[in-house]
Amino acid sequence: MSEELQNQAQRNKRLIFDSESFVYQNVGLVSIARGRADENFSEAMRLYTLASTSNRELIMRLTDDVYRNRMQILDNLQPTTPDQTLYKVSMTNRDRSENLDHRSKVNRQLIEASDKMLEAYRLVKEAAQIFSGINDTMLEHCDDAADRNAQYFDGELLRQMQQADAATNKRRVDENDELVAGIRERAQGNRERLLARFNAAAAESESLTDMGDRLESQRSEIMALREKIDANRNRVADTIFKM
Amino acid sequence: MSEVQRLNYTRLITCVLYEGGAESILESLYQRGIRETYFYSTRGKPIGRASEAGNLPEIPKTEVLHAVVSADQSDYIYSMLYHDFRLNEPGVGMITVHRLNLSSRLTLPEGVAFVSSLREE
Numbered sequence: 487m488s489e490e491l492q493n494q495a496q497r498n499k500r501l502i503f504d505s506e507s508f509v510y511q512n513v514g515l516v517s518i519a520r521g522r523a524d525e526n527f528s529e530a531m532r533l534y535t536l537a538s539t540s541n542r543e544l545i546m547r548l549t550d551d552v553y554r555n556r557m558q559i560l561d562n563l564q565p566t567t568p569d570q571t572l573y574k575v576s577m578t579n580r581d582r583s584e585n586l587d588h589r590s591k592v593n594r595q596l597i598e599a600s601d602k603m604l605e606a607y608r609l610v611k612e613a614a615q616i617f618s619g620i621n622d623t624m625l626e627h628c629d630d631a632a633d634r635n636a637q638y639f640d641g642e643l644l645r646q647m648q649q650a651d652a653a654t655n656k657r658r659v660d661e662n663d664e665l666v667a668g669i670r671e672r673a674q675g676n677r678e679r680l681l682a683r684f685n686a687a688a689a690e691s692e693s694l695t696d697m698g699d700r701l702e703s704q705r706s707e708i709m710a711l712r713e714k715i716d717a718n719r720n721r722v723a724d725t726i727f728k729m
Numbered sequence: 730m731s732e733v734q735r736l737n738y739t740r741l742i743t744c745v746l747y748e749g750g751a752e753s754i755l756e757s758l759y760q761r762g763i764r765e766t767y768f769y770s771t772r773g774k775p776i777g778r779a780s781e782a783g784n785l786p787e788i789p790k791t792e793v794l795h796a797v798v799s800a801d802q803s804d805y806i807y808s809m810l811y812h813d814f815r816l817n818e819p820g821v822g823m824i825t826v827h828r829l830n831l832s833s834r835l836t837l838p839e840g841v842a843f844v845s846s847l848r849e850e
Contacts, residue, residue, distance in 0.1 A: 713738060714800045714801045714803075714804070715801065716738060716800075717738035717739075717800035717801040718799070718801035721801070
């Protein structure tokens, strides 16, 4: 073997050694990035439940109660002239329409929220499909490697070594050179992509924390409003029958 | 003796009026059915204002008004007082709202009526 080829093989060994560390560090970073994304996803789902179920249920009951109180207040009116009677009827109709108008606008927004959830579901499904594809690729790669192990163990490796000459060795060393260069370039690109995703995940995490605070404060506001509507209900109830 | 009804949905609105004017606020609240109110005049000086003029003590105009209102009234009453009685302008006064734990309605013994209700009749 020429000295030049030996040097090239040794250089490749060094480059592979360095790349191994770099690539496996990337593997670790991918796991961390995915973990961070999963944490954000779980947090986003928690906030979704808080906003769409808990807080929404509370505000729905408030809306029912506030209009129930309004109807009772209107019902308490005792008109004495035809104009006053017409006022009572038209005001009752106005308030019913106001409620329905509000509900229909809210329904439109609910449809938009449902569309977003469908979009999110599709994206999660796509991510699952990508994971499934990755698993298939790794499965195939390991299957091939296992077959090759068996062949090597059964004498193929020894046969190839015995047949080795300068030309085949040169070809293999050159191929390794290209392979290592490709690995290094891809690993460097992956590292940059990972760091960008880390920053994005950190920003997303902060934004989720802010949203969580906002939803908690919204719940406090709802509870304060509940007290206000209950106070109104108590005063209205006293007009029906004082207990 | 009947048990006093305790209300747990009330707020205490307090106005400090540097230029007085509590009576007209009381009138305005009364028109909205709010009777649990009172005010008093105070001595002292608002921050940043001299307590005397021409070596004579200033005649205090500051009045402090308290009104107990239901929780559903507090927001609109607060807003009404803040804007209609110029509490949004500097040097006129200040207004606060506090949650009360328990309150009871102002009721008089049987046979005794509010002067205002006699006036209405």
